[in-house]
Amino acid sequence: MKFTTRDLQARLAALGFHPGPIDGLHGARTNAALNDAMADRVVMRPEALFHSSGLHRIHWHWTGGAYGEIQLELDHYNALIDQDGTEVAGTFPTEAQARYHPGLAASHTLNANTGAIGLAVDCMAGACERPFRAGRYPMTRAQLDGLVRATARLCRQYDIPVSRWSTLSHAEIQPTLGIPQRAKWDICWFPGMDRPGDPVEVGDRIRAMVRGLL
Missing domain, CATH: 3.40.80.10 (Peptidoglycan recognition protein-like)
Known part of the structure; x- marks a missing residue:
């Protein structure tokens, strides 16, 4: 399942890891939020932050x-x-x-x-x-x-x-x-x-x- 950067940013924000503006640009703030979220949920891939159905x-x-x-x-x-x-x-x-x-x-x-x-x-x-x-x-x-x-x-x-x-x-x-x-x-x-x-x-x-x- 593939997710856009905007989808990822919205998911991070929804999980409480704010990536800065939801703008579709994968910058430093998005990357920091992503790393924090993956560490918190103990997952190795960004896709694993989402439900297996792909619905978010x-x-x-x-x-x-x-x-x-x-x-x-x-x-x-x-x-x-x-x-x-x-x-x-x-x-x-x-x-x-x-x-x-x-x-x-x-x-x-x-x-x-x-x-x-x-x-x-x-x-x-x-x-x-x-x-x-x-x-x-x-x-x-x-x-x-x-x-x-x-x-x-x-x-x-x-x-x-x-x-x-x-x-x-x-x-x-x-x-x-x-x-x-x-x-x-x-x-x-x-x-x-x-x-x-x-x-x-x-x-x-x-x-x-x-x-x-x-």
Whole structure:
């Protein structure tokens, strides 16, 4: 299994060995963090810092659709969370993401699908970030709880730490991992909020919920 320098940097940060900026450049700080992590985990190769499946991140989304799964949504995410919080399997299993190829795995995040599981709450059709309106199909509390449960289960299964660099929303991909996206604001709002917030701060709140289950 091959991992990019950016994947390695994000994994190191998720494990608590900060490599400096997540920029895809293997410099001195990245190398020092790598050496510390391998010594701590008693491994000889950088690849051994990852789960054997090759999966190392979870990306949170909303579909931007109405309640009720459609084939397009099932094709784009590894799992959907429906209106009552039930997890619905997507077309492609999670482990298809380890060797991502369009048409053979879920294409959920621009240029960031390899090794990343895509979870989506099925909601937010007609929503608008500014001025904010949640639309006729807002995220429900049951959906948020379902997203948290699914994340916790996958973190246990694939040794994915709960961190800003490994469990994060689509809106966090660009500011945290430095991978440009197309003005995505999922998930900057969930039930109980008056308006969308800073994506990383909102992500921190969801991560705290996941840690509460773990």
